[in-house]
Amino acid sequence: MAERESEIHARHNGTSQIYSVWPRSPAEPATVGGALVAPRLPPPPARSIRDLIIMGESKWMGKRWEEMDTDVLVKIFKELNLVELSPVSQVCRLWRLACSDPLIWGTLDFGLLKSNFIQTRASPYIWVDDRSDKRLAKILRVAMAISRGNVNCMIFHYNLYMKDEHLHYISQRSPHLKRLVMPAWNRISRAGICQAIERWEELESLTMPTIGHPPYIMEGLANNCKNFKELKIMGSFDLLFASAVTTYLPKLKVLSLRCSKVTMGALQCVLNSLEHLEVLNISHCLLFEMATNGRRQVIHELDNKALERASRLREFHHCQSRQCVACQRMMLDEGILRWYRYEDWFWRRDEVRSLDLKDYGRLFGAQCEMLTSVD
Template structure:
């Protein structure tokens, strides 16, 4: 039995509007079901109805009866668990991990994850987290144990996650195919773990900066990578050349709105405003090559103003979710954790 994460004193208040909403959906969609007992309804119809509910609404609904519980856990509902609206209450610090998160935020996240993992029953294929959601190893361990079939992870903030924590999670996610991650100080260890544990891994997105060390790690451990997006990142030209020269299986590369840097003869880094013909020729062999460095482009202008490290919080809520590569674009926020959930999942 799932324990709702809202205070119990509110249970009776939230059940009535939820059941009224379900009744309305039944009347709108399936008149032939009127008069049936709730536990006798067709599962496929229940799934269609429950797809319109968010996590707060699903929690009590999953406790009505066994049939409703099974319908609430259907993979069609839980294919993508989008926590893109959920953020930590944090303060930046000067010492590692450079972030302090208050205990209320951690407890809130833990309770939300408990309910989501309990109802989903391991059926989550894609999980999306906000760039200002700073989870700990304990959170990551909890979800990795309960989402064994995860194929895609979007987790742009690793400040409080240790090397051991992320590697243990990757080992459990053997079906992982796609990862969106931040820049890290020593990338070889995570590339090696992905290569060892995730045999179907083909897609990687880096948010932050991309240098020769990162490119070399990909080349060494993930030589068959097919899709790479560096959108809105600070990119070393040496790293870019390494990719184009050596990644023979690479099909899609996105360097749109990147700040491209080259080391000049005097040792200083200089911004490259145009790609030379040699790089363009190599890029033309790819199935898709996305590139934009236009002074008229808003995203490119923002990269210049932010000096190559995009300050996502300054801009629209949806801006960080975009990508020119269709398979990496996050589109609109998911329904499971919508604005209503964000307001109601407070911690006492």
């Protein structure tokens, strides 16, 4: 014991006592005349606030900023948005690598970014000003440069009208994309979307609008995206669309038609033909069929045959209540929702948990939306 201890004398209650001080074994507590006392350690050296922050995040307190552990840097950088990450990624090589970590770029949510547009009568029925296109291109350049191909999910607003050039740029630089939410295709050509899908071999989930000729996109998904399993349609869903889905995507597991105008023929086609379907959402849909007189007849209740078919599904979401606010909106808008009339979050909701977009992500929040202007 004596070899491992140093002893000091101190005055205690008028007598000389012996204090045992460190270093010593954890099993041998410090004593004062046989009584246990807490050891007196030297005070820690004074440090700056920045050093204290590093101490809280790093196991080794002697590291400089450029030498911090990557997992610590990633934890810190996850709290930054796209505008803040841009200069941080240019500090040094280690920081640049940390800024591109997949944990930061799991989801790139541009749900707050909208185009400045005017509706037109001629195809593509939308005119977008040049500044909006340049702004989107600028933001995509920054995001793709920092993420270095690690984006898994991309979300775009229903009023963000990108062009083929934007989509081409994204698809080249996000090869591991698994989910795409892109409700506006007005300015994207058939060749443009097909080329993008050819690059996204890992795509599993797609949220898309109604299109005039759906078979080509379903065929593209079937030929290139072997793990594709989730589809959400925003708009209308007729028998042509349903036939394309059942023909090219027979192993589809999740289909959401939430807040869409759906024909009964299309619904019956899905229920009868998609044998691997596990989840179907027709909540707040305007269901209708054509009567013998040629007029459209709204269906307010499913028949027993349709309900029996739906009962085999793991999840079947169905709401056509006259008391439901969303259903009332569908009736008011005659089956094609005017999303701009309602809450900003309304279009992002879905009863299917895997398709619900929840809150806006941190990477592109309101602050980024204000700061990413074009000169």
